[in-house]
Structure formats: C-alpha cells, structure tokens
Amino acid sequence: MAEFDLIAESPLNGLQRAFEGVTVEEVSGRAIVSVAFSDRAGLEQAVRTSLDLTLPFVGNTARVETRDLLILSLQSDQIFVLFPQTGHRPDLEIAEIAGDQGLVTDQSDGWALLRVSGPGSRTALERICMLDLHPDIFTVGAVARTVMEHLGVIIHRDGEQSFLLMSARSSAESFAHAVVTSVENVI
C-alpha cells in the first residue's frame, strides 16, 4: 500500500468566535465511538469489570478520568464514547471495553463538535434549542438528542456555563451558521 502523509481537516476548519459573554469554538481531535446493545445488564457488567464504572442512565453522562473517556447515554440501547483520538481505530479500543456486549462503530469523522461557553451561553442557545436548559433541569453532565434549526443535535452540558454540541458533519457549516446567528441575535 502506498504511504501517504495526509493532514486531516476538521469539519469547521477550527471555527472560533468570541462575543460579549459567549464563545463559540470548534472542538476537534475527539474520537467518537457508538456502542449499540440489546442487553443492558450485559453491557453494564462489562463496563463495571473493565472500567469500574456504573453505566449512566439515558440522559446522563459519565467520565473516566484515567482514560479521559466521556460516556454519553443517548438512548436505552445506545451510548457514545468520546475521547482524544490518537490512533486510526478508536472503535477497537472501545470494543475491548464492551467485549461481546456491544456493537461498536467509529463515528469520529461523522460529527462536527462545537462548544458554546461563557456566562451568556444559555441565553445564546435559548432561541435555537427547544429544551429547557435551566441548570436545575438540564444539570451539569446532562445530555440530550434534539433538533436545532431542523438539524439533529446532541447537546451536553459539560459545565455550569458550557455546552458541547454535536451535529452531522455533512451539514456542519449550516449548523455553525445557525448557532452563531442565534448568539448574534441576543448579544
């Protein structure tokens, strides 16, 4: 096989915009691996054994600091695992954890990630996100799959004033435009 020396481009080309009280920036270099399963108890056992972790329930996340994993529990039969991408086969790293209890797919190149942060971040998102993002309702660590500007989006609160948004790479620029427009409307 021929040897190529290629440099990957991120979906949003490193987008970074700062507004008064709100920052919108692309998050790149993350491996994103989906684990689908039919037997939750089986996967729970596998994760407890390999990571000493209780699998979070739908709508919640868990962090494994030792391996820098972020586990997003998206639906009753699917989780996403995010972690720094170091190799070409992140799916194999997760398959090792899930054992034979999960169907593992590498989705790293399928998603564009944006972080909206700062004291105005919730206000900035309120025109585009239908979910109640009040910190008592959508608490730190919460995750949800929803719609913003007709685009499917996964939203995760990773801090009091910080949200991680994930949307399909194929419509990444429209998504970023929608988010930036939403910020500009309130700033």
Place this chain on the structure above:
Amino acid sequence: MIINHPLLGPRDASEFTYLGDASLIDRPDPEADDAAKQFHDYVYLRDNPVGEHRELWFHEHGDRSWLVVTRNTLTHEITRVELAKDVAIARGRRR
C-alpha cells in the same frame, strides 16, 4: 404540542413523527386459520374516534424510541405517555 416522554421528560412534538393507531402493535398471527381476514382488518380498518385515542409516535430526533400516546383528538390534550416496548411486553410480546 408537548409530549412528556417517560424517560426524557417534556419534548416538543416536532421531534417526533406520527404513525397512527396503537392497535398496530397487535400484529395478527400469520398462521391463524383466518389470517387473511385478520390482516385485512389490521392493515385497513381503523376507528376514527372523537376524543381519546391511543396512537404510536416515534421519537426520531431524540432517543429513537416508540411511544404509545393517549391523546384527545378534539383538544389535543395528552393524558398518558408510555414506552411502546412496555405496552408490547404487557400484551405478551417478547419485545
């Protein structure tokens, strides 16, 4: 319209797609003697009630779950939301 999802809490109806009468869960036995008649009724015959209606909604832009929503067709008031999976299991289906 807001659908109060049993796992996720209140979600806007625009995140869902609508399928129809929840009786679709009760798929007839294809081995039955009168299977053709049962499937005819299953596919074509629907009640069209004024008032309470049990119906299937799919949370496409959410957790991809099927729900059985009890909705008043006159007022759109939603009185009950269940996971279709739980309803199916309660009726003796495996999943």
